[in-house]
Amino acid sequence: MNLLGVSGSLRAASLNTALLRAAQNLAPEGVTITPFSLRDLPFFDQDLEDEGDPPAVVAWKEAIRAADGLVIACPEYNGGITGVLKNAVDWASRGKPAPLAGKLCCLFGASPGITGTVRAQDALRLSLRRAGARTEPQGDVLVGQAHLKIVDGVLTDERTIEGLRRHLAGFVEAVRG
Ligand SMILES: Cc1cc2nc3c(=O)[nH]c(=O)nc-3n(C[C@H](O)[C@H](O)[C@H](O)COP(=O)(O)O)c2cc1C
Secondary structure, eight states, rough: OEEEEEEEETTTTTTTHHHHHHHHHHSTTTTTTEEOOOTTTOOEEEEEEEHHHHHHHHHHHHHHHHHHEOOOEEBBBBBBBOOHHHHHHHHHHHHHHTTTTTEEEEEEEEEESTTTTTHHHHHHHHHHHTTTEEESSSSOOOEHHHHHHHEEEEOOOOOHHHHHHHHOOOOOOHHHH
């Protein structure tokens, strides 16, 4: 099974990208999570789209289409999702069929605050569903106080590690149907 891994943060020391790296190591046997950087995606612009998708958008859409599901590390900015992530969802909601249509998505997120991106993940679910994607049936993975649980880019908190492992296992079962 090949899953596509996406982080909604571009910064090198991102807690969410670190969580995605941890997920890559915690995926069940036989499951690969291949990371895709959103850095090169231009801002969505319908004029650009009308001229033909730019190469970075073509790559993004093809990566989604080729994947069995998406694994998304979702940071929270001002109670919502990052512009980077919303922009990526908007591009992937376009086309017939839209690349996101029918795709199952696994969400988790990390923040230094105690609520651990719950608002952003709720907002992301809404946007994904509007785009025709499906979100996983299992509960949330909300990593609050993440700066204490991710040290030098490595997830060290045992409870979070186990929670993420279970979350991924449940998601993989859902993808297998
Ligand atoms: C513009 C901005 C807005 C933020 N708003 C929130 C917020 O609403 N809730 C929250 O928990 N953290 C918020 N934060 C703190 C982020 O959770 C924190 O910077 C986190 O490390 C970002 O994710 P990253 O480490 O993956 O880059 C905000 C940070 C920025 C830069």
